[in-house]
Amino acid sequence: MKTNEKFSIKNGIAATIVQNLTNNYFSLFAIGVLGATNYQVGLISSLPQFVGMFAMLICSIMMGRISEKKNFTAYSVFITRVFLLCMVFVIYVPEAYQSWVFVLLVGLMNFPGSFAVLSWQSFIGDLIPDHRRNGFFSERNKILTIVGMGATFLIGLSLQQFDKTNPLPYQVLFLLAFIFGAIEVYYIMKHREAKAQPKRKLPGFNLNLGIFRDKPYLYFLICGLYFNFGWQMAWPLFSIYQISYAHANGFWISILTVANQLAQIASFTWWGKMADKHGNSKMMIPIALGMALAPVTMTISTNLIYITLANGLSGFFVSGTVLILFNQLLEVTKEDNRSSYIANYNVLLAIIGFIAPQFGVFLLEATNIGMSMSISTGVRASSAIFFLLFYVFMKKRNNRILLNNAGASAGSELERR
Template identity: 45%
Template sequence: MSTGYEEIVINERYSIINGSYAMFGLTIVGNFASLFVIDALHATSEEVALLTSLPALMTVLATWLGAVWLSRVNSKKMFCIRATSVARIFYLMIALAPFFIHGPFLAFFVVLLLAVMNFPQGLSQLSWQSLMGDLIPEDRRAAFFGIRNRITTIIAMIATLLPGLALQAFPSDAIPPYQVLFVLSTLFSFFEVYYLVLHRENTERRPDVVRIDFHVREMLKPFHHAPYRRFLIASMVFNFGWQLAWPLFSIYQIQYAHATAIWISAFNVASQITQILTFTLWGRISEKYGNTLALAFACLGMAATPVMTVVSRNLFYLTGLNLITGLFVSGINLLQFNHLLEVVPKQDRTALIAHFNVVIGVMGIVAPQIGVFLLGKIHMDPAMWVSTVLRLAGTLIFFYLIRSRIRETPGVTDDRV
C-alpha cells in the first residue's frame, strides 16, 4: 500500500509523461491548423476568425455542461479519460476529411471539425484542472507545474520545429503532408490517454462537492466570493484584449509577412525556448512576491506585443520578437492557472473553475470576431493598437488590486486578492 506522499510523486511523474504525449498532438494541431486552413485550403478571413471563435463557443458550452456533469461523477479521472479519448478522435477525422470533402466547402468543414473537437477537449481540460487540484497539494503546485510546463514546452518546441522543417519540403498548398501530421497526432494521443489512466485517484479522500446547476442565480453566485471576483474582472479585460488579436497575428504573419511553415515554426520555437528557460523563474517570483504581482508584470509584457508586431514584416524581426514575448507567455500560462486555484475555495473548485472558463470562453467567442471586424474597418495597425490598450487596461487592474489590498490591510504579504 503506497503512502499519500508516494501517490503524489507517482501522479506527478505520470502527469509529466501524459502532458508530454498530449503536447505533441496539441502543438501540431494548434500550430499548423491555421496554416492548413489558410494556405492549403485557402480559407477566407471570416473563416480564419471562425477558427478562433467557434472553438471558443464549443469550449464555453463544454465548460458549462461539464461542470454540471463533473459535479455528479465519482471519478474525475474516468471522466477526463473519456473526454480526452473522444477529443483525440477528431485528429484522425481532420486527416481524413480531404478524402471525402472537396471544393471550397472543405475549409469550412475543417473549421467545423476543429470547433466541435473543442467540446470534448473543453470537458477534458475542465476535468483535468479539477483533478490536478485534487492530486497535487497547494504547497507543491508552483514548483511542480513549473517543471511540468518546462518539459512540455520542450516537447512543444520539438513538435513545432520538426513538422515545420518537413512541411518546407512540400508546396504550401499541399494537403497530404498535413494529413500525415494529424495522423501522427492521433498516434501520440494513445500514449497520452494510457498515462492518464495510470494516475492514482483516491475518490474516498475527495472533498465534498456541491452539485452544480447553472441557472442565472448560480452564474452570479461566484461574484460573491471577493478574491475570485477581483481576479475574474482583471482577467476578463486582459483576455479580451489578448484574444482580440489572435486571428490578426495569423493573418499578419501569413498574409502580410508571407511566413511559410518553417517561419511559423521559427516563431513558435523562439517563444518556446524562452518559455523553457523562464518557467522556473516565474515560479520563484510568484513564491517571493505573490501570484498577483508576478501575473501583472507578465501581462504588462504581453500588452506591448501587438504594436511591436506591426512595426516590421521582417521575418527575422518577428522571430526575435517571439523570443522576447515567450518570457511573458510562460508567466501567464503558469500564473493564471495557479492563481485561479489559489482564489477558489476547495469545496467550490469545480464550479468556480468552470465559471472562470465559461467567462473567459465568452471573451474568446466575441473578441476574435471584433478583431477581424476592426481589421476590415480600420486596418491592421489600429486594430493591433486596440488590443494593446485593452491588455494594458487589464494589467492596470491587476496592479490596482494589489494596491487596494495593501491599503486595506497594512503590512499584508499575501496577495490573494
C-alpha cells in the same frame, strides 16, 4: 504525490506533441491548402470558445455526479483526439465546403475538449497541493515546452520539403496527433486518484450571487476576463499577419513557434520563483504590461527574422501568463467546490474567447492590421491597472487574515493560562 507528478509530466508531454502537431498549423492549412478567408481564420480561434461555453455548462453539471475524475478526464481527451483523425479526410469533401468543414471540426472538437480542460484542471488541482504548485507547474511547463520546441522544429523541417498547398503533410500531422492522443489518455489513466464519496448535492453551473459574494474570486474574474479579451483578440491577427503579410511558410511558422518556446523554457522557472517570492497577484502586473508589447512590436516589420525575435520577446511573458494566471485561479477558488468555481470562470472565458477574436478580425476589416494590433496593445496594457487594484485588495485581505489569526491565537493562549 511524486508518482502523480511523474505521470502528469508524461501525460503533458504527449498532450504537448499533439498540440504542436496541430494547433500551430491549423491556420496555415486553412489558408494555404483550403483557401480560407480572414473571417474563417478568425472562426478557428473563436468558434471553439463558443462551443466550449455550452460544453462547460453541461460538464459542470456532470462533474457534480462524479466522485472520481480520472476516467472522465481520460474519456474526454480521447473523444477530442478523434476529431483530429476526422481532419485527415477533410480534403475529400467537395472543394467548396472544405474550409467550412475544417472550421466546424476545429470548433466542435472543443466540445469534448472543454470537458477535458475543466475536468483536468479540477483533477490536477486536487492531486497537487498548494505548496507544490508554483514549483511543480513551472518545472512541468519547462519540460513540456522543450518537448514542444523539438517537435515543432522537426515539423518545420519536414514541411519545408513540400509545397505549402500540398495537403499530404498535414494529413500525416493530424494522424500522428491522434496516435499521441492515445498515449496521452494512457498516462492520464496511470494517475493515482484517491477514491471519494459520491456527491449528494449537485453544484452544477449557476451564475448566482452566492459565488460572486466571494470577492477574491469575483475581482479575479474581472481582471482575468478583461486581460483575456485584449490577449485573445489578437490571436487570429498574428496568424493572418505572419502568413498573409509576412508570407511565412510551414518552416517559418515552426521557427516562430520555436523562438516563442525557447523564451518560455528560459523563463518558466524564473516566473515560478518570482510568484513564490512576490505572490501571483503582484506578478500579473508586469505580465500584463509585457504582453502588451507583443501586438505592436509584431507589426513594425514583415522581416521574418525580426518577427522571430518579436516572438521570442512574447514567449517570455506568455510563460508567466500560462503559469501564474492558472495558479491565481486555483488560489482564489475554494477547495470543497473548486469544480464549480472553475466551471464559472471557463464559461465566462469562453464567451470572451468567442467575441474577442471576431472583434479583432472586425477591426482588421474596418481599419488595418497596424491599428487593430495597437488596440489590442492598449487593452492589454490597461489590464495592468486592474491587476494592480486586485493586488492591493489581496494584500489588504491577507494582512487582515493574519491579524485575525494572531488575535485568535493570543486569545487561546490567555484561556489556557
